[in-house]
Amino acid sequence: MKLHKESKGTLVVAILFIAFIGTISIYYLQLWSLVILIPLLVMLGLIFWFFRVPNRAILDHTENVIAPVDGKVVMIKEVFEDEVLKANCIQVSIFMSPLNVHICRYPVSGDVTYKKYHPGKYLVAWHEKSSTENERTTVAVQSLTNHQVVFRQIAGYVARRIVFYCNIEDKAKAGHEFGFIKFGSRMDVFLPLDTEILCKIGDKTKGGLDVIARLRD
Secondary structure, three states: OEEOOOHHHHHHHHHHHHHHHHHHHHHHHHHHHHHHHHHHHHHHHHHHHHOEEOOOOOOOOOOEEEOOOOEEEEEEEEEEEOOOOOEEEEEEEEEEOOOOOOEEEOOOOEEEEEEEEEOOEOOOOOOOOHHHHEOEEEEEEEEOOOOEEEEEEEEOOOOOOEEEOOOOOOEEOOOOEEEEEOOOEEEEEEEOOOOEEOOOOOOEEOOOOOEEEEOOO
């Protein structure tokens, strides 16, 4: 199993902590140290699981909007996007639990035209106001169908680190990685009003694989 590059710091701290606590526990508690060691090893296993990088065959897409993350569709509604589009659009929100893969992927192919990091609060990620009040990033891509698609990484109550690697004028490829969020969070995708939505609230998505919408030429 491959691990994401963002795992390095977290794993080093976790392994050193477990080694320190384990050594002390074994020295003083002997067999009773298992009461402490087993939960710590389970925690380490969960960290490895969280940072896993699954092998996925990413196809080329033109009109299709691809699920940017693994998770659950929690919102599909018309909203006014006031940062980039400054117009009404359709917002599709996908919530990631700590057990999901947390790689963030481009939902469409095209050219990156906008990127910005916003400091903010840490409301629970499924809270509607988290889209505008939480720590977040905003990225816009001019798609191959000449639509501007905006998407947003949102930190949650647990997630405290958002990373995005894209730069303006980069070539975006639908389904390919542009960032990562640590430990539970949400992604919002803002689409033109005439977009054909192919998902529904409650759907489970696989980032880079599932088609959630289709842009109209």
